[in-house]
Amino acid sequence: MIAFLGLGYMGAPMARRLVNAGHTVTVWNRTPKDLPGATVAATPAEAVTGADLVVTMLADPDAVESVVRAALPGLRPGTVVVEMSTIGPDAVARIRRSLPPGTGLVDAPVLGSVAPAREGNLVVLAGGSPEDLARCRAVLAVFGTVREVGRTGAGAALKLALMSALVPAQVMLAENLAYAERMGVDRAAFLDVLAGTPLGALVQRLRPAIEEEPSETRYALGLAAKDLRLATAGVGAEQTVAAAARDLLDEAADAGLGSEDLTAVIRWAAGRRSGPRSGKIAERINPATVPATNGWYSHAVRFGDLLFVSGQVALDAGGQIVGRDDIARQSEYIFENLGRILANQGSSFGDVxxxxxxxxxxxxxxDYGNVRARYVTGEPPSSTTVEVSRLFHPDVLLEVEVIAAIA
Structure with a gap:
């Protein structure tokens, strides 16, 4: 039996492949999710009870270590834990020390995004003892091509080294595209010529985002920032290019783009680096990342170096209320959308x-103030708060508008 812990963007399609391959699978997720053909457990310990293999696919080192600790009461001698998240070799070593005697550990982070996870075309970078690798080799092959790269921790180290090259390359191209456009270079000509160089494969991957076509989240920008934070810690501190890319991604994530695909960095770089615009033209702003308006207003108007953002409320793309009678949830939804609108113009809550x-x-x-304080940090901006008898929708509890400076 296989226990699979974590059903996020990558975890869900990977667990589904195990079920489709005929394995008996028990799943657990922090926010309960059903997976057809699998048993859903209420806790990590319940999920791993009786399991031969335990697969973890979670967001970061803290999440993995917390879930492994919670699973310990259910682990039995002879179980192999297969850690497939991107957490780095130091976290892998800590997990190794936390496991009970007789429990194996393989670190097997993957290269690839959501589509390869669905199709079984990931590259699995597996580190571990020969005995532990032999026990999970057939299961790992369900996910794609397995590269056995050495001792425990070797897979995690190789993954960070690879991301230190791949992620900064995408950030570099995003900034380079913004630079070319400021120089007056024709975008189509730039991309066509670049496509014939060694960067051609990267250009093709990023074309939909460059051409502003909607894209599913394949590799979240926030996770890319996390990967570079891991890669630039310790012995990675001398990676200056990766550190610069990390800082730019952290800015974009703080501005609300963390849950979007990494390709959103193209839009961020274009806005952030565009510089002051003429104050004589008012530009209407309606980002595709925010539910469309009813046509009576724009989400924001940019005038010179100022961005005026319309009042935001907690209605989703279908016009349904988010967080009925829950002002904290409505506040979170509003600030997420405000962040996306600001980020679209290269701004952030620090510029409000x-x-x-x-x-x-x-x-x-x-309750509103507690949420606002998570997004608006440091020295506060000027502020006005008004109690009203009602807003335009009976279930809307608040509306928030901002004015931001654009550097």
Whole structure:
């Protein structure tokens, strides 16, 4: 039996492949999710009870270590834990020390995104003892091509080294495209010529984002930033190019792009590096990452070096309320959308100079304030908060608008 812990962007299609291959699978996810053909466990310990292999596919080292600790009561001697997240060799070593005697460990992070995960075309970078690798080799092959790269921790180290090359290359191309356009270079000519160089494969992968076509999240920008933070720690501190890419991705993630695909860095670089615009033309802004308006207003208007963002409310793309009678959830949804609008113009909450909030019940203001404080940090901007008897929708509890400076 296989226990699979973590059903995120990558975990869900990988667990599904195990089920489709005929394995008996028990799954656990922090937010409960069903997976047809698999048993759903309430806790990590319940999921791993009786398992021969335990696969973890989670966001970061803290998440993996926390889940492994929670699973320990259910582990039995002879079980092999297969850690497939990107967490680095130091975290792998800590997990190795936390496992009970007789438990094996293989670190097997993957190269590839959501589509290869669905299709079984990932590259699995596996490190571990020959005995542990032999026990999980057939299962890992369900996910794609397996590269056995050495001792425990070798897979995690190789993954960080590879990401130190692959992610900065995408960030470099995003900034280079913005630079070429500022120089007046024709975009189509630039891309066509670049496609014939060794960077051609990267250009083709990024073309949909460059041409502003909608894209599913294959590799979240926030996870890419996390990977580079791991890669530039310790012995990686001398990687100056990777560190610069890390900082730019951290900016973009802080501005609300963390859950979007890494290709969103193209839009971020274009906005962030565009410089001051003429104050004589008002530009209407309606990012594709925010639910469309009803046509009576724009999400924002840019005028010179100022961005005026319309009042945002917690209605989704279908016009349905998000967080009915829950002002904290509505606040979170509003600030996520504000972040996306700001990021579209190369701005962030650190550039906000004024916030205006309309709330239907001042008694709930503390819940709103707690959410706002997570997004608006440091020295606060000017602010106005007004209690109103009602807003345009009966279930809308608040509306928030901002004005931001564009550097």
């Amino acid at each position: 100079i004024h916030i205006k909030t309309f709330v239907t019940d001042m008694d709930r203001l503390a």
